[in-house]
Amino acid sequence: MKKPLRKAVLPVAGLGTRFLPATKAVAKEMLPVVDKPLIQYAIEEARAAGIEQFCMITGRGKTALVEHFDIAFELEATLRQRNRVEAMEALKGTMVEPGSMVTVRQQVPHGLGHAIWCARAFIGDDPFAILLPDDLVLSDTPCMKQLADAYNETGGNVVAVVEVPREHTNRYGILKTGADDGRLVEVQGLVEKPAPADAPSNLSIIGRYVLMPEVIGHLAKMERGAGNEVQLTDGMAKLIGNQPFHGLRYEGTRFDCGDKVGFLEAQIAFALARPDLAAAVRAFLPKYS
């Protein structure tokens, strides 16, 4: 019997060095794409997959992320007084069920694997999702919902995967692939940031995962991997052979918003997907090409 997927971990403790100086006092995950911070896209996507409990792995200077999902009493009272219906509506997605969001501190950013290990008490014995808010996916069906559906089919671990140019394998976690039906691919091995010559494929993991709680025991060993960090990929690799492990070629377009060009592209793509903005954006775009 598969346990239902109800929990999500959102690591937001990274330093965001590629976005300095913007990220000196503001968390990278609070940067907006159009008018919504990255963290809110991630929470909304998780909710659309039936997830009810959220754990943000935070660090110093990240309090705005917590504030964002709290009641802004004075602001809401003022908007109500002024009858600003649209503005009040815009705040709705920031409301979470009381008691459904917790935070855990990762005091030192020792890597994504270490960040996930910090959520061990929240995870307990349950399957859990991971969403990296700086990976944004524009799709018809929310990416995490696609993964949750695949988990309900296969059980075990499921990660979202996409083909990347071979010369970019050293930026991502890469799969060694087994049986492949074009949508779901059996994972036989995982390598973090391999050089193109050593990469077992060009299928890369993006920041959406459904994992079994046993990964925590492997992460607890705190073995250092690529970049001398505790890598989630290395912990996941230890699960292979003991539990089902699949990659899902999701439907949609991923934007790496941790990178300047990816972030700028996401602004344009998400604006063009908005009926209230598309025409105006399309009108100015030719000026810059």
Ligand code: UTP
């Ligand atoms: P990145 O590799 O993008 O690192 O982390 P970063 O620090 O956020 O950004 P740069 O490279 O310095 O610009 C991927 C995800 O993992 C989280 C980050 O917050 C981001 O969501 N992370 C990374 C942690 O929570 N803790 C870590 O120790 C490392």
